[in-house]
Amino acid sequence: MSSLHIAVIGGGAAGFFGAITAAETFPDAHVTILEKNRTVLNKVRISGGGRCNVTHACFDNRQLLKHYPRGEKTLKNLLPTFDASATVRWFEDRGVRLKTEADGRMFPTTNTSETIVNCLLDTARQLNINVRTSCGVDTLTHDPRGCWQLHLLTGESITADRVLIATGGYPQLPAYGWLPEQAEPLIFPVPSLFTFNVPDSFLLPLAGVAVPDAQVSVTGTKQAQRGPVLLTHWGFSGPAVLRLSAWAARELAERNYQFTLRINWTPTLNDNTLRAALQAFRQQNGRKQVVSQNPFGLPSRLWTALASESGITDTQRWADLPAKPLSRLAERLINSQFEVVGKSTFKEEFVTCGGVAPGGLHPDTLESRSHPGLFFAGEVLDVDGITGGFNFQNAWTTGYVAGRHIGN
Structure with missing residues (x-):
């Protein structure tokens, strides 16, 4: 029997975190990250003036939730599984120490985002995750066998058993057109920050x-x-x-x-x-x-x-x-x-208000109610925070939750 193939669309923070968690949770699975750009983790690189504002030193989840204009209900359900404290532990377990600045923002002690980028890349490499760049997805369809067909902009097609969509936010509605129709409508996207x-x-x-x-x-x-x-x-x-x-x-x-x-x-x-x-x-x-x-x-x-x-x-x-x-x-x-x-x-922190409605997903797994085997994480969801590390925390939390369940 062939191993489970998990395709992650989007090579950003949520995509990498979801892929890494999936590979660690389901070691027999084959995990592939597909990124449309020539490089991955681009937003991680430029955030916080090139230092990467990993999270915020707000370890009371009730207080943390107050920093999300949208998505508080979604994250309230997920933070007990993976919160800011868990983020700090996760990176420290992999040799990356974080420091807290006076305003609560947390950065790597090295003061460079490359520390976070390299941590994610090295961990993905150790787990044999296949990272493919210049691989934009044109359409995503579900075939009668229960598999997903990913048709790439290059003309290539890939078959996957499970798919995690972590493409980030799009400020225009037509940009979501390649997604399978959801049971819940898309929340009309507009810019934030x-x-x-x-x-x-x-x-x-x-x-x-x-x-x-x-x-x-x-x-x-x-x-x-x-x-x-x-x-x-x-x-x-x-x-x-x-x-x-x-x-x-x-x-x-x-x-x-x-x-x-x-x-x-x-x-x-x-x-x-x-x-x-x-x-x-x-x-x-x-x-x-x-x-x-x-x-x-x-x-x-x-x-x-x-x-x-x-x-x-x-x-x-x-x-x-x-x-x-x-x-x-x-x-x-x-x-x-x-x-x-x-x-x-505000290029470093720009996010989208709107996106895939969390109401269309199972609240504990982030799996689509209408399309089993399809998961979502990160800013593609109608979840967004203010500046200060809150949007990365959303990426880590939702990526972790989706990755933990995607192989079941």
């Missing part, structure tokens, strides 16, 4: 200035996030903006990425406390110039720009400041508004 284009922003000349703590929100919605904001030559980026783009992904897509962004540069203060603080500072620093005296610890270039936009000149002193410019400054500080007219891909 992107930056905001604001071509008319008066802050564009300040590209590179980082603000440690600000609140960003989309007017007309309840969507708001707080954290670091980065000023860019096209608009705004940084953790708070990326989180906002993730949680508001569907609402922003419906608006065609044209909306009003509100920024509160002093999120610890409300309108009343801010104006009181400005008045108090004015009384105590009357002889000093407004632009040179920043009461809120903002970057000096940002403070100067906000003051200038409020009609305050470079030489104006606090004591001479009329009520109207002072009021305009307060409004700029707590309620700056910018017209966003598009998005830019």
Whole structure:
């Protein structure tokens, strides 16, 4: 009797983790990874600025789940099988130590993603997993014998007993057309984790200035996030903006990425406390110039720009400041508004909101309910997290679960 053939479509984090787990769990199986690109693990290589943000040091699964705008229910069921603690142990058992940074992100102590890439490649090699590149799948069909036929873009056909789809996310619906029709519909895919284009922003000349703590929100919605904001030559980026783009992904897509962004540069203060603080500072620093005296610890270039936009000149002193410019400054500080007219891909962390509906899969195995022998893992599912290692954790968790069951 010939050994079981498991085909894994996608040579990314979820694909490799699923293939490795399958080969370890079912040692008699023959496992093949098919990757359409010329190289594998490309996202692993570039993530975290080339350091690979492997996971997040959030070892309470209830807290971990709060970092997933979509897929919380799916992961809640799976994390007890393989969570962030298990990820750390898995890599350490293979000689890769991870370190935790102040914000909770975890990286290899070597500070290079090649450590993670090499670990996965070496483990796959030791398990005799066949890794094939430049092998995109054109169609996937189920034959009467119960086998899967994979028709490659090269014209070749491959027969497999089980298939794991770990192709990552696609931001356009037609890109899912090669998949067998699911019992549950595809969740319409839209981008997540992107930056905001604001071509008319008066802050564009300040590209590179980082603000440690600000609140960003989309007017007309309840969507708001707080954290670091980065000023860019096209608009705004940084953790708070990326989180906002993730949680508001569907609402922003419906608006065609044209909306009003509100920024509160002093999120610890409300309108009343801010104006009181400005008045108090004015009384105590009357002889000093407004632009040179920043009461809120903002970057000096940002403070100067906000003051200038409020009609305050470079030489104006606090004591001479009329009520109207002072009021305009307060409004700029707590309620700056910018017209966003598009998005830019945050290439290192870009993910897709939407994809294969988890409701169409068995919740404990990630096997298709309508197509036995077909499994899914990673971002191709309608599961996505914010930045900080959460999307890789989804890849490790779902890849592990699918790999553990794919040979049964």
